[in-house]
Amino acid sequence: MSGSGNCLVIAVPSKGRLQEQAAAVLTAAGLPIEKLGGSRNYRGRVIGRDDIEIAFLSASEIAHELATGQVHIGVTGEDLVRETIVDSDRRVSLVCRLGFGHADVVVAVPDAWIDVHTMEDLDDVAAGFLARHGRRLRIATKYWTLTQGFFARHGIALYRIVESLGATEGAPAAGKADLIVDITSTGSTLVANHLKILQDGVVLRSEANLVISRGADWSGGTAGAARALLEALSGSHYPVSLQAAEAVFG
Ligand SMILES: Nc1ncnc2c1ncn2[C@@H]1O[C@H](COP(=O)(O)OP(=O)(O)OP(=O)(O)O)[C@@H](O)[C@H]1O
Numbered sequence: 001m002s003g004s005g006n007c008l009v010i011a012v013p014s015k016g017r018l019q020e021q022a023a024a025v026l027t028a029a030g031l032p033i034e035k036l037g038g039s040r041n042y043r044g045r046v047i048g049r050d051d052i053e054i055a056f057l058s059a060s061e062i063a064h065e066l067a068t069g070q071v072h073i074g075v076t077g078e079d080l081v082r083e084t085i086v087d088s089d090r091r092v093s094l095v096c097r098l099g100f101g102h103a104d105v106v107v108a109v110p111d112a113w114i115d116v117h118t119m120e121d122l123d124d125v126a127a128g129f130l131a132r133h134g135r136r137l138r139i140a141t142k143y144w145t146l147t148q149g150f151f152a153r154h155g156i157a158l159y160r161i162v163e164s165l166g167a168t169e170g171a172p173a174a175g176k177a178d179l180i181v182d183i184t185s186t187g188s189t190l191v192a193n194h195l196k197i198l199q200d201g202v203v204l205r206s207e208a209n210l211v212i213s214r215g216a217d218w219s220g221g222t223a224g225a226a227r228a229l230l231e232a233l234s235g236s237h238y239p240v241s242l243q244a245a246e247a248v249f250g
């Protein structure tokens, strides 16, 4: 996408929870966006700015495109950045927390596990599980990378991940997994499924971020256009780290 001359390519969510507020961020930066050629088109523009191109993508696609440098700037959740991009700090820079899209990635176990409150308790369960049940503890999640990193930091290796792409909270009751790692915001889905968050089981406190790509082509006018965007947001009281951005622009 960034192949088109020296356009600054900004990716915004095309659907889902982050969509509306992401567009509002650009409006706050003085960049009102519009879709080109009807609602099914995935490209857009900033009114009156030929040097900026808008890419409408899903939140997780935005993380991918930032990693590969296909887009310069994107709005997406930190959870998706950390999950999707290997060695994310080397490939992208999270330059501004945007104050919406809040959700925690958590480790949750059945309420019925009355002796299990912490990751240390879970470690004990994992250690005895194989001997007692003839199989490893199963964790249902779509957050493979975050789960593996978090469990490794807690010294827990005796488990197996069961891929879950939907209704993760239902996996324990359905007998597909023993516990889950998933996103929660109000907590009501966990409660409805009789699951509880471990006391030290918050893997990540996520929210939408403005993310810039280290691998994108920052030549021509792209760095200048991005700098102006970030300064405008900063002027609108967004907590932009201009210093982090300058480190990317070089
Ligand atoms: N209650 C919630 N459930 C799931 N995600 C949430 C919630 N609240 C905020 N988010 C955040 O919203 C982002 C995902 O948004 P959404 O589910 O709309 O994306 P999506 O369009 O489904 O993306 P994709 O189709 O690529 O998975 C994540 O960064 C996530 O942390």
Ligand SMILES: O=P(O)(O)OC[C@H]1O[C@H](OP(=O)(O)OP(=O)(O)O)[C@H](O)[C@@H]1O
Binding pocket: 166, 167, 168, 169, 182, 183, 184, 185, 186, 187, 188, 189, 190
């Ligand atoms: O803590 P809560 O406020 O209950 O929110 C958490 C739930 O919301 C999301 O699911 P959703 O039903 O929105 O569908 P999705 O997984 O397809 O995004 C998420 O996957 C959790 O299941």
